[in-house]
Amino acid sequence: MNIPHATAIAVLGAGSWGTTFAKVAADAGASRGTDVRVWARRADAAEEINTKHRNTRYLGDIALPANLRASDDAAAVLAGAQLVVLAVPAQTLRAQLREFKDLVPKDAVILSLMKGLEVGTDARMSQVIAEELDWPEERIAVLSGPNLAMEIAREEPTASVVACSDLATAGWIASACTAPYFRPYTNTDVVGTEIGGIVKNVIALAVGICEGKQMGDNTKASVMTRGLAETTRLAVALGGKTETLFGLSGMGDLIATCSSSLSRNHTAGRLLAQGLSLDEVTATMQQTAEGIKSAQAVLDRATQLGVSMPITENVVAVLHGAISVDELGPRLLARELKAEGVHAP
Numbered sequence: 213m214n215i216p217h218a219t220a221i222a223v224l225g226a227g228s229w230g231t232t233f234a235k236v237a238a239d240a241g242a243s244r245g246t247d248v249r250v251w252a253r254r255a256d257a258a259e260e261i262n263t264k265h266r267n268t269r270y271l272g273d274i275a276l277p278a279n280l281r282a283s284d285d286a287a288a289v290l291a292g293a294q295l296v297v298l299a300v301p302a303q304t305l306r307a308q309l310r311e312f313k314d315l316v317p318k319d320a321v322i323l324s325l326m327k328g329l330e331v332g333t334d335a336r337m338s339q340v341i342a343e344e345l346d347w348p349e350e351r352i353a354v355l356s357g358p359n360l361a362m363e364i365a366r367e368e369p370t371a372s373v374v375a376c377s378d379l380a381t382a383g384w385i386a387s388a389c390t391a392p393y394f395r396p397y398t399n400t401d402v403v404g405t406e407i408g409g410i411v412k413n414v415i416a417l418a419v420g421i422c423e424g425k426q427m428g429d430n431t432k433a434s435v436m437t438r439g440l441a442e443t444t445r446l447a448v449a450l451g452g453k454t455e456t457l458f459g460l461s462g463m464g465d466l467i468a469t470c471s472s473s474l475s476r477n478h479t480a481g482r483l484l485a486q487g488l489s490l491d492e493v494t495a496t497m498q499q500t501a502e503g504i505k506s507a508q509a510v511l512d513r514a515t516q517l518g519v520s521m522p523i524t525e526n527v528v529a530v531l532h533g534a535i536s537v538d539e540l541g542p543r544l545l546a547r548e549l550k551a552e553g554v555h556a557p
């Protein structure tokens with residue numbers, strides 16, 4: 213990349229992560245005069261960001277920087293953007309891209325913040341972007357890591373990973389979102405980085421169920437560790453690297469999501485354990501819990517590849533009502549004994 217710094221950044225999606233990432237980019241670029249614009253579906257949300265520098269629905273009283281502007285007009289937000297950041301629910305991305313395709317500047321770099329797998333196609337978000345925009349892979353990147361939006365919005369120190377097949381592009385994005393409280397690393401393993409972020413949501417549902425059933429830290433650590441093993445098996449089968457899964461976008465994100473009451477996936481698991489039906493959980497959640505829909509797509513992909521993912525399989529069974537939350541633990545413990553290694557038969 214020859215462009216020294218991104219001067220115009222468009223963020224599509226003004227939910228909790230889209231708005232928070234826009235704040236990070238605006239803080240990162242404040243001294244360079246970077247213009248950061250967010251597209252919000254609702255005009256009143258855009259108005260609130262522009263006039264009150266708040267997005268109260270998602271971020272409460274967090275103050276947003278003055279160089280962050282919002283609009284419900286996607287054409288205005290995307291005009292001239294060098295970096296286009298996507299932060300909408302995973303299952304809505306394809307339809308959204310079809311709507312915006314002609315508005316995305318042809319030389320832009322696209323960055324996905326999303327952590328879901330598309331139901332029906334089992335496609336990762338970077339694949340949906342490549343297909344729908346007909347974009348080269350060296351200009352598609354993903355950002356993932358232990359990144360609970362509210363903590364970052366409060367400027368609590370956090371690290372993350374930007375992955376792109378072109379390391380220079382990843383570095384260019386990283387410099388556009390380096391803030392005093394946000395430190396992005398880079399790598400070229402897009403598959404491993406995305407799979408870590410997708411599957412940890414499914415494992416967080418399982419850990420949330422354990423917590424909702426008053427199980428202790430041994431149980432949760434066991435599920436997290438074996439969850440990382442099955443995540444790594446899937447990532448490697450898809451071409452990702454084991455070391456990526458032991459980094460920020462694998463283990464790091466798994467720890468954050470499975471430990472935090474801020475996590476929507478963890479919360480959904482707890483609510484299921486407390487006896488709410490899936491419909492009731494979905495109705496209660498104000499925000500996106502990607503694991504609920506992605507779990508089936510993860511299992512489908514694993515089945516096609518012959519990858520064993522017992523925790524995912526049992527979470528899917530709970531979500532479909534095939535087993536009760538009380539059966540989850542016994543079913544995992546009753547499996548045949550085996551060697552511990554990630555790739556052990």
Ligand SMILES: NC(=O)C1=CN([C@@H]2O[C@H](COP(=O)(O)OP(=O)(O)OC[C@H]3O[C@@H](n4cnc5c(N)ncnc54)[C@H](O)[C@@H]3O)[C@@H](O)[C@H]2O)C=CC1
Binds near residue numbers: 231498499
């Ligand atoms: N919130 C967090 O802490 C983090 C979220 N992520 C990922 O970022 C992605 C976006 O998540 P959030 O911003 O948290 O979600 P959210 O639920 O807070 O916001 C989603 C945003 O997308 C918009 N949207 C656009 N089209 C939509 C449609 N057709 N249906 C529903 N909403 C639509 C909503 O209006 C809303 O502004 C997800 O894939 C999530 O896993 C990743 C890291 C951290």
Ligand SMILES: O=C(CO)COP(=O)(O)O
Binds near residue numbers: 359475478
């Ligand atoms: O991805 C996240 C933290 O890295 C956010 O997790 P939830 O979507 O479960 O809130």
